[in-house]
Amino acid sequence: MTSFCIRAQTYEVGLFAGGANVIGDVGRTNYILPSGMAFGGLFKWNKSKRYAWRGSITYGKFTADDNKSSMSSRQQRGYVVDNSVLEGSVGLEFNFVEYNLHKLGPAFTPYLYTGVTYFRYDFNYFNGGVFQDISQSDGSFAIPMTAGFKYRINQFLIFGAEIGARYTFTDNLDASNPMGSNFEEFSFGNIFSDDWYVFSGVTLTYTFGRKPCRDCFQ
Numbered sequence: 203m204t205s206f207c208i209r210a211q212t213y214e215v216g217l218f219a220g221g222a223n224v225i226g227d228v229g230r231t232n233y234i235l236p237s238g239m240a241f242g243g244l245f246k247w248n249k250s251k252r253y254a255w256r257g258s259i260t261y262g263k264f265t266a267d268d269n270k271s272s273m274s275s276r277q278q279r280g281y282v283v284d285n286s287v288l289e290g291s292v293g294l295e296f297n298f299v300e301y302n303l304h305k306l307g308p309a310f311t312p313y314l315y316t317g318v319t320y321f322r323y324d325f326n327y328f329n330g331g332v333f334q335d336i337s338q339s340d341g342s343f344a345i346p347m348t349a350g351f352k353y354r355i356n357q358f359l360i361f362g363a364e365i366g367a368r369y370t371f372t373d374n375l376d377a378s379n380p381m382g383s384n385f386e387e388f389s390f391g392n393i394f395s396d397d398w399y400v401f402s403g404v405t406l407t408y409t410f411g412r413k414p415c416r417d418c419f420q
Contacts, residue, residue: 212303213411214246214254214360220403222262226376227391228281229266231273233400234365238263238286240401251300256315257292262401266376283333283377285324287399289368291346293317301352303409308354315348319368326377327388333377340381342372344399352405362405370397 221236229237242260249255266283268276293316301311325340326333350364373379375397379389 212248212409214244214248214407214409216244216360216405216407218242218244218258218260218401218403218405220401222264222287222399222401224264224266224285224375224397224399226266226373226397227378227395228268228276228283228376230271233367233398234402236400236402237265237267240403244405244407246295246407248301248303251302252297254295254297255292256295256317257290259288259290260401261288262286262399264399279331281328281331281333281377283326285326285375285377287321287323287375289319289321289344291317291319293346303354310351310353312349312351315350315364315366316346319344319346321368321370323372323375325374325380327374327380327385328377328390329388340372340374342370344368344370350405358409360405360407360409362407363403364405365400365402367398367400370399373397375399 219241222240223235223237240262242258244258247255263286268279268281295313295315297311297313299311301309320343322339322341325338326335346366346368348364348366350362352360352362354360373396378391379393
């Protein structure tokens, strides 16, 4: 007699909502202090109790304002930069404890996420202290470093909260280091340190593709 079981993976699809801030050569240097909104969508493929493959698309806006900085030199300079990012990210989410969505009852775990991110942002610069918005965009890669927790509300809904810093490979989110032969004279600040941006907020996902309890054929 031969028997086998049908095993279905568990998927999640949902929304992210929160705020965004930038860390660079203009404005505040706080790591977590949103200056604009952020929202997006995410998808997870839970391969085991310990990890899930994850993909997301997120849009965020932020303002870098020297007048709100704790550094006197930046307050005296008084630069203000508005920018936005649209990113796509894929990677691996690791659970600190076993997170079994196939069992009834509550499920909770802290988690870490990392992978690779590509994003688009507004290309701007300062000329003589005057902000130049040339309606041009640029793109770059980033490494996401996210920490959060998730809690299953019921059989289908999972609530989460996370803080995700992105180390970028550009130094111009704050218009401080525009790349290109025509813009080198407009650079200022620390040109050897790339910018960061941070998304912090909450997630709500819906689970489907649930593993059957005993779908066996003999």
